[in-house]
Amino acid sequence: MNRKHHWDQVYASKEPDRLGWYKPRLQTSISWISELNLDADAAIMDVGGGTSTLVDDLLDAGCRSITVLDLSENALTLTRERLGANAASVRWLPGDVTAVELPDHAYELWHDRAVYHFLTTSEQQQMYRDKLLRALKPDGHLIIACFAPEAPPKCSGLPVQRYSREDMEESLGAEFELERHHKEMHITPAGVEQMYLYCQFRKTTSTVC
Numbered sequence: 291m292n293r294k295h296h297w298d299q300v301y302a303s304k305e306p307d308r309l310g311w312y313k314p315r316l317q318t319s320i321s322w323i324s325e326l327n328l329d330a331d332a333a334i335m336d337v338g339g340g341t342s343t344l345v346d347d348l349l350d351a352g353c354r355s356i357t358v359l360d361l362s363e364n365a366l367t368l369t370r371e372r373l374g375a376n377a378a379s380v381r382w383l384p385g386d387v388t389a390v391e392l393p394d395h396a397y398e399l400w401h402d403r404a405v406y407h408f409l410t411t412s413e414q415q416q417m418y419r420d421k422l423l424r425a426l427k428p429d430g431h432l433i434i435a436c437f438a439p440e441a442p443p444k445c446s447g448l449p450v451q452r453y454s455r456e457d458m459e460e461s462l463g464a465e466f467e468l469e470r471h472h473k474e475m476h477i478t479p480a481g482v483e484q485m486y487l488y489c490q491f492r493k494t495t496s497t498v499c
């Protein structure tokens with residue numbers, strides 16, 4: 291199945307506020323990011339940012355080095371259009387996170403809400419982790435939200451890998467130290483309950499790559 295085609299179709303067929311993962315504001319992400327007290331110039335990567343409003347809130351907070359990566363060019367176009375002139379202050383990167391070329395040790399923060407859980411084979415997960423490990427600065431931060439074990443087995447019609455805290459720690463490996471986590475119930479616009487696991491990790495300094 292062509293994943294890019296799937297996601298482009300999703301964004302072509304529904305308004306952003308009708309999509310299952312839609313939230314008007316990513317409150318947990320915003321508050322955890324603000325507590326990191328990053329410099330305005332700190333490089334932030336929002337992986338699979340889609341049409342989420344996180345980028346709007348980061349710009350409002352004064353962040354000046356934001357990259358939004360997404361497999362779907364439709365999603366990036368919609369978000370760029372929503373931002374209008376402010377879109378010029380953001381780097382827009384169409385591509386697959388498991389394959390895209392990213393600069394080494396570039397990002398202070400890597401944010402992922404509801405992307406990693408679509409990688410259901412150990413090979414895909416390893417490719418993601420390789421990108422993440424290389425692209426994140428030493429001591430860099432990772433905020434990642436995936437479906438928890440009690441969430442439905444599919445998201446956007448695709449099978450997902452669901453994670454407990456222990457599963458997530460094991461999946462990311464010893465290079466990432468868990469700093470906090472919580473579970474968060476998301477209700478889709480259609481009224482379906484989806485439990486998310488939100489985690490914040492720090493890349494450990496001992497990591498070589």
Ligand SMILES: C[S@@+](CC[C@H](N)C(=O)[O-])C[C@H]1O[C@@H](n2cnc3c(N)ncnc32)[C@H](O)[C@@H]1O
Nearest residue numbers: 297311338339340342360361362386387403404
């Ligand atoms: C469930 S949506 C979440 C969007 C956004 N993070 C949010 O919380 O509103 C998943 C997003 O990840 C993108 N995506 C899925 N697989 C991807 C991949 N391998 N590489 C990059 N983006 C991907 C999709 O196009 C979609 O925009």
